[in-house]
Amino acid sequence: MAQELYSTLGVSRDASQDEIRKAYLKLAHKYHPDKTGGDKEAETKLKQINGAYDILKSKEKRAKYDQYGSTDGSSPFGGGGFSSQGGFGGAGFEAPFEDFFDVLFGQGGGRKQGGGGGQPGNDLELRLKISLKEAYKGIKKKVRFNRHENCGDCSGTGAAPGSKPETCSQCNGAGQVRVAHGFFSVTRTCPKCAGAGKSISKPCRGCSGKGQVKSSRELSVDVPAGVDSGSRLRVTGEGEAGTGRAPRGDLYIHIHVEDHKLFKRDGNTIYCDLPISFTQAALGATLRVPTLSKEAEIKVPAGTQNGTQLRLRGMGMPDLRGYSDGDQIVIIQVETPSKLNKRQKEILEEFQEISDTKTYPKYKRFMDSILGGE
Ligand SMILES: [Zn+2]
Ligand SMILES: [Zn+2]
Numbered sequence: 001m002a003q004e005l006y007s008t009l010g011v012s013r014d015a016s017q018d019e020i021r022k023a024y025l026k027l028a029h030k031y032h033p034d035k036t037g038g039d040k041e042a043e044t045k046l047k048q049i050n051g052a053y054d055i056l057k058s059k060e061k062r063a064k065y066d067q068y069g070s071t072d073g074s075s076p077f078g079g080g081g082f083s084s085q086g087g088f089g090g091a092g093f094e095a096p097f098e099d100f101f102d103v104l105f106g107q108g109g110g111r112k113q114g115g116g117g118g119q120p121g122n123d124l125e126l127r128l129k130i131s132l133k134e135a136y137k138g139i140k141k142k143v144r145f146n147r148h149e150n151c152g153d154c155s156g157t158g159a160a161p162g163s164k165p166e167t168c169s170q171c172n173g174a175g176q177v178r179v180a181h182g183f184f185s186v187t188r189t190c191p192k193c194a195g196a197g198k199s200i201s202k203p204c205r206g207c208s209g210k211g212q213v214k215s216s217r218e219l220s221v222d223v224p225a226g227v228d229s230g231s232r233l234r235v236t237g238e239g240e241a242g243t244g245r246a247p248r249g250d251l252y253i254h255i256h257v258e259d260h261k262l263f264k265r266d267g268n269t270i271y272c273d274l275p276i277s278f279t280q281a282a283l284g285a286t287l288r289v290p291t292l293s294k295e296a297e298i299k300v301p302a303g304t305q306n307g308t309q310l311r312l313r314g315m316g317m318p319d320l321r322g323y324s325d326g327d328q329i330v331i332i333q334v335e336t337p338s339k340l341n342k343r344q345k346e347i348l349e350e351f352q353e354i355s356d357t358k359t360y361p362k363y364k365r366f367m368d369s370i371l372g373g374e
Contacts, residue, residue: 008052013066017059024053118244121148125252130223132260136292136317138225143253144218148240151213153206156243160202168193212241221253226268226320231255262290268317268326275333276300291315291328298330305362306334 006013009023027049029035036042055061126145134141150156159165167173171190175197178185189195203209219238227233232254239249257265264271274289284302288295289312296312309329316326340348357364 005052005056008048009056017057020053020056024049024057028053118242118246120246121240121242121249123249123252124239125254127254127256128221128223129256129258130227131258132263132265133292134223135227135255135257136225138227138318139223141221141223142218143221144216145251146214147217147238148212149215150241150243151204151207151211154204154211156211156241157200158204158207158209158211159200160204163200163202165198165200168197168199171197173197211243219251223255224320226318227255227257228265228267228317228320229255229257231320263292265317268319270316270326270328272328272330273333274298274330275335276304278334278336281305281332281334289328289330292317296328300332304332304334306332308332 006015009020009027011020011023015023028046031042031046031049033043033046124145124147126143128141128143130139130141151158153161157165168175168190170192171177175190175193175195176187177190179188190197193199200209204211207213217238219235221233221235223233232252235251235253237248238251241248262272270292272290274287276285276287280287280300281304282302284304285300287298287300289298291312293315296315298310298312300310309331312328312330314325315328318325337344337348357367
């Protein structure tokens with residue numbers, strides 16, 4: 001199975017991202033409808049090519065595909081490849097990480113590792129609370145958080161303007177020193193420069209020589225319709241700044257969908273109670289029901305029992321992956337009349353007199369089973 005996507009693009013499993021891209025462009029060009037004159041087979045082929053590229057172009061999805069042979073959320077993917085050096089500490093928050101998707105800002109995703117020296121920035125994590133209605137519609141949300149930026153005064157070097165960091169004299173810039181240990185020599189982080197490889201004689205005032213300062217960042221994030229608690233959004237390149245020319249970390253946003261007082265959610269299904277009168281239950285009625293989008297009408301058939309579940313197709317949550325919308329289940333709550341006036345009492349008493357076991361089949365079955373000695 002795991003071989004298929006690669007063979008669709010005609011590349012080997014260890015092809016580089018660039019090779020994959022080139023192979024894709026070549027094939028997409030070859031099977032383009034303009035070239036094939038709308039040939040059905042070519043169209044199918046193009047779809048497969050697009051599908052394969054869609055997964056293989058993303059390092060994240062490709063790694064998942066290589067490991068599990070699929071990229072859907074059902075694989076035992078427990079947040080692998082995810083470094084959480086950022087805030088949070090993990091405690092008190094156990095997200096199932098069911099959903100994983102990228103929100104790309106500007107340039108395409110795929111995080112560059114290293115390059116240009118320096119340490120890549122740490123990832124950051126945020127928790128974002130949204131209402132069920134917001135999860136239903138999808139929403140643009142402003143998030144505000146603190147992160148480290150390279151100091152503007154010293155361009156992140158940590159050295160006061162006009163001066164430069166010098167190569168550390170103890171480790172000669174390696175950041176590590178060898179320490180003799182009996183017969184062995186052990187490599188240790190350089191105590192003088194703490195691994196940076198550089199020493200600063202005149203620290204920058206703006207950042208006290210750290211090269212980075214804390215700053216507040218505000219971002220507008222697109223939260224897609226259908227998210228649930230445990231969904232995680234990745235915003236590429238919005239984490240902590242890297243040192244030197246190393247890339248930024250990513251920002252992970254953990255979604256928490258708040259409970260709604262009327263609607264209960266289970267996956268894409270929405271549940272909602274509907275109180276009706278016992279006469280409506282007996283005679284049948286067409287009633288208005290609230291849903292997440294608008295009011296809907298529902299037909300309650302004559303003789304509907306308490307607890308009956310009626311289905312409003314497609315009125316539940318939209319599907320995050322684009323499959324069909326969930327349903328809304330309406331649970332009938334028959335209300336027994338109370339505080340009857342004289343006239344109501346008379347009518348009901350008369351009704352009781354002319355009722356028999358045919359009116360109440362459930363009661364009849366119950367009595368039969370008692371008398372039958374079962
Ligand atoms: Zn500075
Ligand atoms: Zn050093």
